[in-house]
Amino acid sequence: MVDERKLDVLRAIVEDYVATEEPVGSKALVERHGLGVSPATVRNDMAVLEEEGYIHQPHTSAGRVPTDKGYRLFVDKLATLKPMSAAERRAIATLLDGAVDLDDVVRRSVRLLSQLTRQVAIVQYPALSRSTVRHVELVALTPTRVMVILILSTGGVEQRLVELDGPIADGDLAELRAALNQASAGVQIAAAAKALGELADKVRPEQVDTTKAVVSVLTEAMSDHRSDERVAVSGTANLARYGDFDTAVRPLLEALEEHVVLLKLLGESGVDALTVRIGHEGPYSELAATSVVATGYGPQELHLGSLGVVGPTRMDYPGSMAAVRAVARYVSRILDEGNQ
Amino acid sequence: MVDERKLDVLRAIVEDYVATEEPVGSKALVERHGLGVSPATVRNDMAVLEEEGYIHQPHTSAGRVPTDKGYRLFVDKLATLKPMSAAERRAIATLLDGAVDLDDVVRRSVRLLSQLTRQVAIVQYPALSRSTVRHVELVALTPTRVMVILILSTGGVEQRLVELDGPIADGDLAELRAALNQASAGVQIAAAAKALGELADKVRPEQVDTTKAVVSVLTEAMSDHRSDERVAVSGTANLARYGDFDTAVRPLLEALEEHVVLLKLLGESGVDALTVRIGHEGPYSELAATSVVATGYGPQELHLGSLGVVGPTRMDYPGSMAAVRAVARYVSRILDEGNQ
DNA sequence: GTTGGCACTCAGGGCGAACGAGTGCCAGAA
DNA sequence: TTCTGGCACTCGTTCGCCCTGAGTGCCAAC
Numbered sequence: 001m002v003d004e005r006k007l008d009v010l011r012a013i014v015e016d017y018v019a020t021e022e023p024v025g026s027k028a029l030v031e032r033h034g035l036g037v038s039p040a041t042v043r044n045d046m047a048v049l050e051e052e053g054y055i056h057q058p059h060t061s062a063g064r065v066p067t068d069k070g071y072r073l074f075v076d077k078l079a080t081l082k083p084m085s086a087a088e089r090r091a092i093a094t095l096l097d098g099a100v101d102l103d104d105v106v107r108r109s110v111r112l113l114s115q116l117t118r119q120v121a122i123v124q125y126p127a128l129s130r131s132t133v134r135h136v137e138l139v140a141l142t143p144t145r146v147m148v149i150l151i152l153s154t155g156g157v158e159q160r161l162v163e164l165d166g167p168i169a170d171g172d173l174a175e176l177r178a179a180l181n182q183a184s185a186g187v188q189i190a191a192a193a194k195a196l197g198e199l200a201d202k203v204r205p206e207q208v209d210t211t212k213a214v215v216s217v218l219t220e221a222m223s224d225h226r227s228d229e230r231v232a233v234s235g236t237a238n239l240a241r242y243g244d245f246d247t248a249v250r251p252l253l254e255a256l257e258e259h260v261v262l263l264k265l266l267g268e269s270g271v272d273a274l275t276v277r278i279g280h281e282g283p284y285s286e287l288a289a290t291s292v293v294a295t296g297y298g299p300q301e302l303h304l305g306s307l308g309v310v311g312p313t314r315m316d317y318p319g320s321m322a323a324v325r326a327v328a329r330y331v332s333r334i335l336d337e338g339n340q
Numbered sequence: 341m342v343d344e345r346k347l348d349v350l351r352a353i354v355e356d357y358v359a360t361e362e363p364v365g366s367k368a369l370v371e372r373h374g375l376g377v378s379p380a381t382v383r384n385d386m387a388v389l390e391e392e393g394y395i396h397q398p399h400t401s402a403g404r405v406p407t408d409k410g411y412r413l414f415v416d417k418l419a420t421l422k423p424m425s426a427a428e429r430r431a432i433a434t435l436l437d438g439a440v441d442l443d444d445v446v447r448r449s450v451r452l453l454s455q456l457t458r459q460v461a462i463v464q465y466p467a468l469s470r471s472t473v474r475h476v477e478l479v480a481l482t483p484t485r486v487m488v489i490l491i492l493s494t495g496g497v498e499q500r501l502v503e504l505d506g507p508i509a510d511g512d513l514a515e516l517r518a519a520l521n522q523a524s525a526g527v528q529i530a531a532a533a534k535a536l537g538e539l540a541d542k543v544r545p546e547q548v549d550t551t552k553a554v555v556s557v558l559t560e561a562m563s564d565h566r567s568d569e570r571v572a573v574s575g576t577a578n579l580a581r582y583g584d585f586d587t588a589v590r591p592l593l594e595a596l597e598e599h600v601v602l603l604k605l606l607g608e609s610g611v612d613a614l615t616v617r618i619g620h621e622g623p624y625s626e627l628a629a630t631s632v633v634a635t636g637y638g639p640q641e642l643h644l645g646s647l648g649v650v651g652p653t654r655m656d657y658p659g660s661m662a663a664v665r666a667v668a669r670y671v672s673r674i675l676d677e678g679n680q
Numbered sequence: 681g682t683t684g685g686c687a688c689t690c691a692g693g694g695c696g697a698a699c700g701a702g703t704g705c706c707a708g709a710a
Numbered sequence: 711t712t713c714t715g716g717c718a719c720t721c722g723t724t725c726g727c728c729c730t731g732a733g734t735g736c737c738a739a740c
Contacts, residue, residue: 025702038714043703061702061721100561101499135479139491149497151479151487157499159441159491221440236576237593245585253577365733378683383734401690401733 008035009045010054011078014066018314023063068279071291071313075276081322088116088323092330099334102126102156106232109307109331114235116323117309117316120252122262124305125230126154126298126335128222133184133192136218138177143167148214150221152189154304154335158221162213176211179203180218193219231262238311244289248312251286266306271296271332274321279313289313293320297328299336307331346385348375350394351418353386354406358654363403408619411631411653415616421662428456428663432670439674442466442495446572449647449671454575456663457649457656460592462602464645465570466494466638466675468562473524473532476558478517483507488554490561492529494644494675498561502553516551519543520558533559571602578651584629588652591626606646611636611672614661619653629653633660637668639676647671 012033016024026039026046035042046064049055054070057063066074084092095112099105106123113121137149144167150158168176183199184192196215203211233256242248255261264283269275277292294308307328309320352373356364366379366386375382386404389395394410397403406414424432435452439445446463453461477489484507490498508516523539524532536555543551573596582588595601604623609615617632634648647668649660 023702027702039702040714040716041712044713047704057703059720059722061700061719063702134481135487137477137479137489139475139477141474141491147475147491149477149489151481151499157489157497159497161495234597237590237597240585240590240593245580250577250580253580257574257577363733367733379733380683380685381681384682387735397734399690400735401688401731403733 003045005035005037006045006049007073007078008033009042010049010066010070011074013046013049013055013064014071014074014078017065018316021314023058023065025063028063066314068281068313071278071317072281075278075317075321079318079321081325082318084322084326089326091116092326096327096330096334102154105331105334109327110232110234113307113309113323113327114238116327117311117320118235118238118241119309119311119315119320120233120235120238120256121307121309122266122294123232123307123331124263124266125232126156126304128152128154128156128158128189130188130298130302130304131156132186132188134186136177136180136184138173138180138214140168140170140173146173146214148217148221150218160217160221162217164210164213168210172207172210176203176207176214179211180214189222193222229259229263231259231266233262235309242312248289252290252310255284255287265292265310266294266308267292268303269294269296269306271298271301271303272325272329274325275308276317276321291315291317293317293324295324295328297332297335299332304335343385345375345377346389347413347418348373349382349385350389350406350410351414353389353395353404354410354414354418357405358656361654363398363405365403368403406654408621408653411618411657412621415618415657415661419658419661421665422658424662424666429666432456432666436670436674445671445674449667450572450574453647453649453663453667454578456667457651457660458575458578458581459649459651459655459660460573460575460578460596461647461649462606462634463572463647463671464603464606465572466496466644468492468494468496468498469529470638470642470644471496472526472528474526476517476520476524478513478520478554480508480510480513486513486554488557488561490558500557500561502557504550504553508550512547512550516543516547516554519551520554529562533562569599569603571599571606573602575649582652588629592630592650595624595627605632605650606634606648607632608643609634609636609646611638611641611643612665612669614665615648616657616661631655631657633657633664635664635668637672637675639672644675 012029012035013024016029016032026042029035029042030037030039046055050057050064053067054073055064056067058065092112095108096105099108106125110121110123131152131154133150134153135151137151139147141147144164146162146164148160148162179199180196183195187195196218199215200208200211236256239249239252267275272295274293274295279291280288282292289312290310291313292308292310294306296303296306298304308324352369352375353364356369356372366382369375369382370377370379386395390397390404393407394413395404396407398405432452435448436445439448446465450461450463471492471494473490474493475491477491479487479489481487484504486502486504488500488502519539520536523535527535536559539555540548540551576596579589579592607615612635614633614635619631620628622632629652630650631653632648632650634646636643636646638644648664
């Protein structure tokens with residue numbers, strides 16, 4: 001199917017259907033797009049497109065609707081990314097530059113993305129597991145209670161409270177702090193957890209218990225509560241614009257509650273590599289009516305997390321793809337700056 | 341309207357309508373509830389109830405539906421809190437006790453509450469502004485970059501990065517840390533911000549710039565990014581069970597995106613004081629079809645935040661009220677323990 | 681004050697006709 | 711070949727109609 005005009009027809013059908021949400025007929029097509037041929041000709045083309053599975057007719061006397069395969073071709077061959085307007089670029093820059101910390105970056109991004117695309121936006125929190133330990137801090141709140149603070153290269157911070165068996169002297173605390181940092185600072189999280197595990201063997205006997213207590217909390221903070229399993233969601237109100245409530249809105253609303261499902265939806269596309277999953281191409285059969293546009297983000301090609309939008313298969317792919325890419329790039333840049 | 345039986349009739353109408361979502365007629369009423377009188381008698385009572393505005397007839401040949409005023413009377417006079425089952429109590433205890441930090445408590449609570457009530461749950465993050473400063477920590481990441489960490493009595497932690505004009509010596513950093521803690525530790529946030537502001541006048545001249553930089557970031561962390569303006573939401577999928585999409589679901593979905601709106605919805609009810617706002621009683625006319633059940637929480641009667649559920653006016657008030665109160669009490673207890 | 685009887689109202693469902701958007705096909709023009 | 715205008719055909723949608731039945735209000739009797 002190399003026919004240029006048939007591709008034009010498909011593109012026109014997708015664009016019209018996305019805009020009107022109604023099956024599009026041959027007459028309306030030639031009127032709204034300057035195709036330069038008659039409706040009859042378009043009808044012939046449509047018959048071929050249908051035979052090849054790119055479009056579909058809900059019933060005999062109706063217009064045509066793109067199939068998932070049709071959207072796929074549209075995205076792969078026909079769509080050019082809508083460039084972001086200057087105003088949109090400015091909005092991205094000013095909003096994200098105002099973020100005060102890592103969580104704030106995520107919250108602002110997800111909100112921004114949902115506003116730009118008028119879809120449901122999802123942003124995965126950056127993976128701590130890929131980052132390195134920048135510093136470990138111990139603060140004695142009382143002689144037997146120590147606040148353990150883990151600071152990561154991504155700007156993420158985890159804190160935990162440790163209850164000690166007996167009181168600890170300030171000097172011992174400083175010593176322990178130094179030992180912890182020597183073992184872990186600058187080291188990737190997985191390696192750091194390992195190094196810390198061996199630390200208890202190297203300290204003075206009377207420090208062993210305390211060290212063990214602190215280390216166990218630290219390693220737990222590193223592995224157990226992995227922030228990369230958290231996601232932020234925004235724009236659910238945009239679901240209200242969906243047509244079919246039961247087949248489209250309800251399953252998606254349910255999916256949005258399950259963060260595990262969301263993570264699977266987002267997938268693991270590389271940094272700066274846009275993934276578009278259309279309808280049944282996704283991992284969940286209940287979500288056969290929704291598409292996902294996602295990409296990875298992170299500084300220097302290092303994949304720290306994914307972000308994207310979900311919406312009806314009948315969505316504005318060029319616009320969504322452009323917005324997702326723009327936001328991902330900006331987030332990557334911010335993470336990069338914070339990383340110096 | 342002191343008639344005991346009329347109140348019984350109203351209670352029966354509310355319960356039936358909540359269960360079936362359909363206007364309830366006189367015959368069905370006497371059948372399902374053991375009222376011991378004939379339908380005709382009930383009809384007379386219903387006529388009076390309607391005259392007084394407690395119930396309403398959608399159209400002539402239909403049954404009755406409670407009005408907001410009817411629900412109000414039901415909640416005030418007729419409803420007894422459904423006690424939580426043992427299993428529910430256990431679920432609350434085990435789930436919330438497993439929380440690792442303050443944010444986790446909030447996330448778990450909101451999820452729990454939405455599951456218990458099968459409604460949309462909202463939990464406000466605890467107000468930092470009411471808590472006291474427990475400790476301020478400074479960590480030199482590089483000679484000119486300092487991580488400022490603010491630890492609060494509620495267990496909340498805020499961190500910020502400060503870029504200094506020139507390098508700072510370890511000794512000076514320790515000195516500054518001591519000064520900061522002396523000025524703010526144990527002090528309420530508002531007072532602490534004030535005390536810190538005066539600190540720059542008291543340090544050695546060569547420390548003034550550094551002090552000012554750190555203090556400005558600290559006070560900003562204290563006031564600007566107030567976590568009590570953040571809320572967590574869960575259970576939006578439950579909206580799918582609503583009947584009327586346009587009048588009930590859409591406005592609520594939109595409201596859920598606006599955290600300011602949510603905070604206003606939750607209101608500022610005292611700790612252990614349940615607030616029920618029914619339909620038009622709330623602050624937003626678009627949300628005339630939704631009710632809010634909320635309460636404050638916090639240790640020792642100290643109001644740190646609010647939590648609650650929102651749903652259709654046609655909701656299970658006794659069940660929601662019981663769940664909201666149970667979760668709030670448990671959260672309060674956890675905050676209290678963390679505070680020792 | 682309560683009850684059974686009865687006429688009345690009216691939303692909702694089922695049915696059929698008219699409508700019209702859109703199609704497929706075919707013969708003729710380019 | 712490829713495109714075009716014409717035409718008969720399909721079928722979902724809309725509208726008007728009637729009928730049904732749940733539920734009511736009122737009244738006379740208990």
